[in-house]
Amino acid sequence: MTDEQPRTGLQRTSEAAFERLEAVTTAADADAFVHVGDRFDDDLWYLTRFAGPDRDYAFVFVDGRAFLCAPRLFAEQADREFPGEVVAASDATSSTAADRALDVLAERRPPSEVRVLVPPSIPASAARTIEDAVDDVRFEDVDLGRARKSVAERERHAVVQTAAQQGLARAEAVLASATVEGDELRWRGEALTTERLRREVNATLASEGVRDAGNTVIGAGSSCADLHFTGRDRIAPDETVLLDLSPRGSQGYYADLTRTFVVGDVDDWTSRAYEAVATAQDAALDALRDGAGVRASRVHEAAVETLASYGFEAGDVAVGMSHGTGHGVGVSLHEPPSLSSDRVLEDGAVVTVEPGVYDPERGGVRLEDLVVVTADGYENLTAYPREIHPVDGRTR
Numbered sequence: 469m470t471d472e473q474p475r476t477g478l479q480r481t482s483e484a485a486f487e488r489l490e491a492v493t494t495a496a497d498a499d500a501f502v503h504v505g506d507r508f509d510d511d512l513w514y515l516t517r518f519a520g521p522d523r524d525y526a527f528v529f530v531d532g533r534a535f536l537c538a539p540r541l542f543a544e545q546a547d548r549e550f551p552g553e554v555v556a557a558s559d560a561t562s563s564t565a566a567d568r569a570l571d572v573l574a575e576r577r578p579p580s581e582v583r584v585l586v587p588p589s590i591p592a593s594a595a596r597t598i599e600d601a602v603d604d605v606r607f608e609d610v611d612l613g614r615a616r617k618s619v620a621e622r623e624r625h626a627v628v629q630t631a632a633q634q635g636l637a638r639a640e641a642v643l644a645s646a647t648v649e650g651d652e653l654r655w656r657g658e659a660l661t662t663e664r665l666r667r668e669v670n671a672t673l674a675s676e677g678v679r680d681a682g683n684t685v686i687g688a689g690s691s692c693a694d695l696h697f698t699g700r701d702r703i704a705p706d707e708t709v710l711l712d713l714s715p716r717g718s719q720g721y722y723a724d725l726t727r728t729f730v731v732g733d734v735d736d737w738t739s740r741a742y743e744a745v746a747t748a749q750d751a752a753l754d755a756l757r758d759g760a761g762v763r764a765s766r767v768h769e770a771a772v773e774t775l776a777s778y779g780f781e782a783g784d785v786a787v788g789m790s791h792g793t794g795h796g797v798g799v800s801l802h803e804p805p806s807l808s809s810d811r812v813l814e815d816g817a818v819v820t821v822e823p824g825v826y827d828p829e830r831g832g833v834r835l836e837d838l839v840v841v842t843a844d845g846y847e848n849l850t851a852y853p854r855e856i857h858p859v860d861g862r863t864r
């Protein structure tokens with residue numbers, strides 16, 4: 469990236485990761501860090517902000533400097549997006565991304581004398597190339613500081629979460645306007661299915677400028693107990709309809725939002741489950757009120773204790789809550805910190821709070837908000853009501 473081009477907030481976030489790499493390599497008595505991957509590698513995206521090709525390219529950090537070994541056809545794009553130095557492949561080169569990374573290293577010190585940190589996730593072929601050329605290669609997971617979001621990252625999460633709420637409002641409007649005919653719901657003259665509802669949601673997400681990323685989970689009745697249901701199921705009256713939306717924005721950051729509805733009558737089990745989950749979510753959020761420094765597991769424990777008071781178990785169970793209360797969200801949909809871990813939550817952590825209970829015979833209920841842990845509490849990025857009966861005309 470040229471000095472004349474102003475850094476964006478997200479590029480400055482990557483520059484902060486470079487500073488962290490300097491400390492990590494120094495602490496590990498290493499000379500360099502090398503990563504190889506493509507645009508689907510979230511760590512590489514986080515480091516480079518380069519929306520490159522679906523073939524391998526390389527990132528090198530050595531002597532306090534960050535380099536992106538970009539394919540020739542992507543050199544101009546890399547120069548715009550990467551907050552470091554771009555090394556583009558020449559027209560004649562047939563070398564691999566790992567070879568080009570080694571060339572960058574060789575310009576600074578002999579490969580036989582360099583000590584290199586490499587993440588275990590790089591492609592096996594790249595790992596072999598680096599091992600063949602470098603005597604001291606250490607495959608280690610490196611904490612890039614992704615769990616602590618910058619102000620720019622939090623803003624991106626907020627934008628995408630707002631779009632997710634628009635998608636949910638569209639689904640709620642469809643459910644509210646559906647008619648009951650016998651044992652099925654009908655909408656615009658046809659049976660309403662989870663697939664029809666998913667298409668309406670995804671069209672709205674696209675109009676908001678975000679991608680559904682294949683993550684629009686909609687279950688009805690028994691399929692609500694399938695935590696990642698993306699298939700086709702008919703939607704019947706008097707049963708739970710669970711919508712979990714996790715779109716991804718153009719800058720790579722995810723939203724995460726879940727609500728559960730019933731069109732028609734709410735039976736006793738569903739009413740108790742909904743009250744239990746809503747109360748458990750409140751308890752989990754209350755555990756976050758002290759902000760940074762809270763142990764993640766305390767949030768989970770607060771939800772589990774509340775569900776237990778309603779008679780719902782948690783853990784490896786067929787009926788009850790079979791998952792943790794939440795997880796970190798960033799350029800990956802699921803990333804640290806898990807709210808089931810003993811990790812201390814940092815200022816800037818973006819996490820979901822999503823208790824749920826499920827019964828394959830009766831359906832399921834989940835409510836999920838996306839929040840930012842702050843120094844003295846939390847900020848809820850979600851402003852969507854929790855009501856079991858769908859309403860038309862929601863606004864964000």
